[in-house]
Amino acid sequence: MNRRKFIKSTAYTAALGYLNTLPLSALPARNELFHLTILHTNDVHSRIDPFPMDGSRNEGQGGVAKRKTLIDQIRREGQSTLLLDAGDIFQGTPYFNLYGGELEMKLMTELGYDIATMGNHDFDAGIDGFANQLKYADFPIVVSNYNLKNTILNGKTIDHKVWSFGDIKIGLYGLGIELEGLVPKQLYKETQYLDPVKVAQKYERMLKEELDCDYVICLSHLGYRYRNETVSDVIIAQNTESTDLIIGGHTHTFMKEPHVEKNQKGQPVVINQAGWAGILLGRIDLYFEKGSRKMAQIGGTLSVKNPMG
Amino acid sequence: MKKYILILVVLLIVGACRSTLYLSETELRYERVSEQVKNGDEDIDMMIAPYRDSLAAVMDEVIGNLEVSLTKESPESNIGNWLADMLYEESKQLNDGVLDFAVQNQGGIRVTGMSEGPITIGEVYEVMPFDNMISIISADGKGTKEFLDHIARGRGWPISKGLSFKIKDKKAVEITLHNEPLEDRRIYHFAVPDYIAGGGSGSDMLNSFKRKDIEVLIRDAFINHIKKDTKSGINQTAKKEGRIINLDHE
Numbered sequence: 001m002n003r004r005k006f007i008k009s010t011a012y013t014a015a016l017g018y019l020n021t022l023p024l025s026a027l028p029a030r031n032e033l034f035h036l037t038i039l040h041t042n043d044v045h046s047r048i049d050p051f052p053m054d055g056s057r058n059e060g061q062g063g064v065a066k067r068k069t070l071i072d073q074i075r076r077e078g079q080s081t082l083l084l085d086a087g088d089i090f091q092g093t094p095y096f097n098l099y100g101g102e103l104e105m106k107l108m109t110e111l112g113y114d115i116a117t118m119g120n121h122d123f124d125a126g127i128d129g130f131a132n133q134l135k136y137a138d139f140p141i142v143v144s145n146y147n148l149k150n151t152i153l154n155g156k157t158i159d160h161k162v163w164s165f166g167d168i169k170i171g172l173y174g175l176g177i178e179l180e181g182l183v184p185k186q187l188y189k190e191t192q193y194l195d196p197v198k199v200a201q202k203y204e205r206m207l208k209e210e211l212d213c214d215y216v217i218c219l220s221h222l223g224y225r226y227r228n229e230t231v232s233d234v235i236i237a238q239n240t241e242s243t244d245l246i247i248g249g250h251t252h253t254f255m256k257e258p259h260v261e262k263n264q265k266g267q268p269v270v271i272n273q274a275g276w277a278g279i280l281l282g283r284i285d286l287y288f289e290k291g292s293r294k295m296a297q298i299g300g301t302l303s304v305k306n307p308m309g
Numbered sequence: 310m311k312k313y314i315l316i317l318v319v320l321l322i323v324g325a326c327r328s329t330l331y332l333s334e335t336e337l338r339y340e341r342v343s344e345q346v347k348n349g350d351e352d353i354d355m356m357i358a359p360y361r362d363s364l365a366a367v368m369d370e371v372i373g374n375l376e377v378s379l380t381k382e383s384p385e386s387n388i389g390n391w392l393a394d395m396l397y398e399e400s401k402q403l404n405d406g407v408l409d410f411a412v413q414n415q416g417g418i419r420v421t422g423m424s425e426g427p428i429t430i431g432e433v434y435e436v437m438p439f440d441n442m443i444s445i446i447s448a449d450g451k452g453t454k455e456f457l458d459h460i461a462r463g464r465g466w467p468i469s470k471g472l473s474f475k476i477k478d479k480k481a482v483e484i485t486l487h488n489e490p491l492e493d494r495r496i497y498h499f500a501v502p503d504y505i506a507g508g509g510s511g512s513d514m515l516n517s518f519k520r521k522d523i524e525v526l527i528r529d530a531f532i533n534h535i536k537k538d539t540k541s542g543i544n545q546t547a548k549k550e551g552r553i554i555n556l557d558h559e
Contacts, residue, residue, distance in 0.1 A: 054424045068350035072350065091438055
């Protein structure tokens, strides 16, 4: 615990120069490391432009153009990156009402999103409305616990994804929220919701054991956690054994730091979420030590806001 | 048999050479970073520009004036009262003058507040982005109370003028409609978003009542209402007046 506190107080920029500031035992020499940065958004809700300068709480914050600048800055650091979105791409500004989500998809493509999952509001123009916008998305939509066989999305989404970076393999599966009671049936139609816990267990096993992934990510729109028994990211973490990281959404949670939950084997699972509307960009840095059993990660959120405000 | 052994040996060798990676708690590091971006990416801005311009032509139209700043709160808020009253008045007119009250679900209001001053069409879209239409529910007093209990469990939703109750032990108590208590056997007609009428946000109890859908978007009803007021020289205003009082200490 003391060690955690000590580490927390280290400035992030200093942490990036970790070789000088961290306990020597923590990380090996720089040339033996593979560095991957996971960047993520959730619940962007069609927030194309920054919030207007009208005295409201979020004025000047967010905006896709600024997010692009920030992402480019991070990519210029030179490490490998993955850019993820945890759903609710649509709904919230007139851009969606007027153009149906076309611009959101085009911009995410331009920003180089690697993958996104579906949120409940991505059904707001109907499942057909979402399917219509996929022609503008040059990145896959991953969702593992919706059976879409009898819908227009049949064959248009994927249920898992593996990226290889040299000999490091990163696996990902996606979890969507229960739609009944949240989205009118006439919008989601024959989409069949499957138990996220069972699906998570199935896919983490497949990714870890059959596809030999070194690191397993769950991209989720279930929500961070609830006071009742509703399935959430925390519950997924508690009930899995090979999932390393859960990138979440839905609850619009602004986290001071990533949450760490113990999995079935007592190992830590990191949960992170980046507020909403593109106000924050989530960031998790992974350092894989090649040929050993060590890995370190640094996480947090970066704000995307207008300093002129 | 020999074949299997050979394969097994190969697998073991591959397994041994491969980087096996895991994460241990002591190697987690966190720091929240507040990084500021001065300038947005120009290419992105150019992609947005044509959409922004044609959108602005529609959305920047000023349709009215707000005299006070509005804030979303529970169990009652000025923005909630404003919207619920507009929903009531417009729905009543669309329902041939028959309506007792209106309820707007709290989750359907998608802004944290509105600043005083001119109201644009764009702002109304931001308050109410969902394409929800008006539904009229007809329920007896007992069923109506059930729905109000649901609202109480949700720590209060916007309700229109004339209806009032208190929240005690997560139930609606001391319910009055124009200062009269609800009568169990009387039929009450109330307007709600069709999403709620269909059981959304846990409003399943409404599924058992008579429902009439009015094919008008709630957002359009608001825009219409504000425009009419402006034409008659009326500004928009709202205040909290104790429509819902929460007695539960949470």
